[in-house]
Amino acid sequence: MVMNAPRHHDVVIVGGGNAGISLAAKLQRMGCRDVAVVEPKKTHHYRPLLSFVGGGMATLDDLTRPQERCIPDGAHWYAEEATAIDPGRSVVTLAGGRELHYNDVAVCPGSRIDWDAVTGAEEAVNTPTAATNYLPDMAEKTWAMLSSLTSGRAVFVISDRHVPCAPVGLKPLFMAADHWRRTGVLGDVDIELLVEADRLVNHDEADRELRAAADRYGVRVRTRATVEAIFAVSRTMRVRTPEGTDDLTYDALYLAPPHRAPDWIADSDLSTEDSGAFVAVDPRTLRHERFPRVWSLGDVATVDTLPSGGALRKQVPVVAHNIAAQRAGRNLRHYDGYSVAPVTTSRRELLLAEFDRDGRPEPSVSTPDLARPRRSTFLFDRYLEPQIYWHRLLKGNVS
Ligand SMILES: Cc1cc2nc3c(=O)[nH]c(=O)nc-3n(C[C@H](O)[C@H](O)[C@H](O)COP(=O)(O)OP(=O)(O)OC[C@H]3O[C@@H](n4cnc5c(N)ncnc54)[C@H](O)[C@@H]3O)c2cc1C
Known part of the structure; x- marks a missing residue:
């Protein structure tokens, strides 16, 4: 057996955080049978609860799951870091030296402090x-x-x-x-x-x-x-x-x-002078400006809006559909820059600011007005949203 022999996958996803796992699951739901996820971490964090840990209303245990329970069944998991992407050769290189060839690659390793x-x-x-x-x-x-x-x-x-x-x-x-x-x-x-x-x-x-x-x-x-x-x-x-x-x-x-993009992204062909070391995608289609088989979403991409987990609910289906649409010669879908910031105003109440790329309010429900602090929204954000994350978003249940 040849260790580290090159492999080929239909779609390779770099980064198994919120964006990567949700996208892998969504692609599988849409019929893609050969998805690989590159993610070095053995544990997965639901990061929005970190704010409640900082405020003394959650523990680290509440937001941590083994990564193997998050990677969708049937997806191939490479538990190591990607160190480079060569869009010219359609190759992702892993830290151990293995090369992964792809038809499409989705780049979502997040940002770092x-x-x-x-x-x-x-x-x-x-x-x-x-x-x-x-x-x-x-x-x-x-x-x-x-x-x-x-x-x-x-x-x-x-x-x-x-x-x-x-x-x-x-x-x-x-x-x-x-x-x-x-x-x-x-x-x-x-x-x-x-x-x-x-x-x-x-x-x-x-x-x-x-x-x-x-x-x-x-x-x-x-x-x-x-x-x-x-x-x-x-x-x-x-x-x-x-x-x-x-x-x-x-x-x-x-x-x-x-925060900034990972250094290896900044040093790659995926970023440009204008993208400030982040992955230079068209913020509407999330396709790379120069390499049409490269897609990016989440905190590492130039999505031209506030990066957030809530924004990924809209970005993930756009990328999944656009990969399929491009292959079939259909029009690409557009992401309108929707994002959201849930902010507590006390240990009981929270408000939800939802807006599009131009800062126009984009409420997900018309009533009640969620931009006002409410007890119900607090309970939703602290207790219900984590369950939705583990059981729906990471399972690709987004449209
Ligand atoms: C404290 C905090 C509170 C937040 N609160 C909220 C909130 O209330 N609501 C909200 O909507 N959003 C919130 N967010 C934002 C939200 O968590 C992020 O926008 C979201 O996690 C971005 O997902 P991502 O997949 O792009 O990045 P991440 O979730 O950071 O995932 C990136 C993954 O890529 C992996 N990776 C890194 N480098 C490599 C590499 N070289 N090769 C392979 N894999 C790699 C990492 O290990 C990681 O698992 C919060 C974030 C933080 C930090």
Whole structure:
């Protein structure tokens, strides 16, 4: 037997996260019999629950499943990293050296934290007074840090540089503020929110609701605020706003940090100067700008909207249909840039901001108005949505 002999698959999917597994299952439902998934991780995380771990309302166990239970039956799983894609030869190279030939390839290895983007950020999160729940390993520490604070300054920082579903970075803030209110220390905690974007979420009504909630907890909100550097030893950060630059001290620091594409994507032919190291697809068809048998979706693709799991509910069927349509010479479907940000405003209520690529509201139901905080929406997001994820979305039940 030849180890690492080249193999051929009809469709190779690089990355078995939300996008990759849902797409593999959807393709199988549509009759594709030879799908391979390249995914090195042995466990699969339902990442939206990480925000609830950061807010002390879920555990890591609640969001973790063995990967082998997520890979669809009948799909071939390569449990290693892809290191390169050669669109000219239609080949994916794996870390162990094996080459996988494909008819079509879907590229969805997600994005990762860009620690280099903020001087001192990585050093800071390795101290007890700073944390992020954008890494599963640190999510529990986030709540340990926030819940043990009884006075002083808590600073929450939300970058807008490719952060997956960035407004959900506000969830731990509101869950912590409500905790401080309930435990009677809210008046002793000075809460600062630094948001790099010019608003909290790309949806007028939801933005108003979130600002009103912040007001109720006495949060000082600054938008267009970029953290340039963090000095862990002195627990200080340098913040740039349109008004100038100032230094801010903290007793607890929460980061929704900048993200970037994996380096091997940035170094490949799949990205262009304009795509900023992400995979350069037509944001409507999700087909590569230059290589028609290359598709991309999820956090690594230039989808020209807020990257989110909710957005994948629309992207996955578009890619699956377009692969089939292109083969049959039919017209390709278009993705309208739908995305969604579910944000808690307390430990009881949550609102849902849903919008299209142009920022126009795109509610999934006409009534009730989900952009207002509700108990029912909170319960849906915390308890029902994870079940929908495991039992429907990862099973390709999207249309
Ligand atoms: C803290 C947090 C909270 C969130 N909350 C929400 C929310 O409430 N609602 C919402 O809609 N969205 C939310 N999101 C966003 C959502 O989780 C992402 O948009 C979604 O997971 C993107 O899916 P993906 O498959 O593109 O990337 P991922 O889910 O990151 O999956 C990428 C996969 O590719 C694999 N991979 C990486 N490199 C390679 C390689 N070289 N070869 C092979 N495989 C590779 C990785 O191991 C990973 O399994 C949240 C994200 C985070 C981090």
